[in-house]
Amino acid sequence: QVHLVESGGGLVQAGGSLTLSCVASSRADSNHNLGWFRQAPGKEREFVAAIRWSARSTRYADSVKGRFTISRDDAKSTVSLQMNSLKPEDTAVYYCAANFGPLSTTVNSYDYWGQGTQVTVSS
DSSP: OOOOEEOOEEEEETTOEEEEEEEEESSTTTEEEEEEEEOOOSSSSSEEEEETTOOOEEEEEETTTTTEEEEEETTTTEEEEESOOOOOGGGGEEEEEESSOOOOGGGGGGOOEEEEEEEEEOO
């Protein structure tokens, strides 16, 4: 069982930056992955970034490559998403998710989800 709590959302102007954090209640093990997804109004939930807890490999959606960086702190059981050069189209509710198994970009492969945090980018 993994309990996830996100924080760090807010309102920012286009071109600005935000950092999202997610605290996982369970200690990481060798195949515990953490990912960030987002869902804009009227759209399906989509993959943003993911990190394999111990192996440190990462994956990003093409739309955020070069702008967003996912990282983790093993001691604090925390995964962060640094978001730079934000665009209005980045506006969405951002969710932290966890799974056990291969590093994945698909919503259905993640078993545990946080409540989400709103990110709004004004133009």
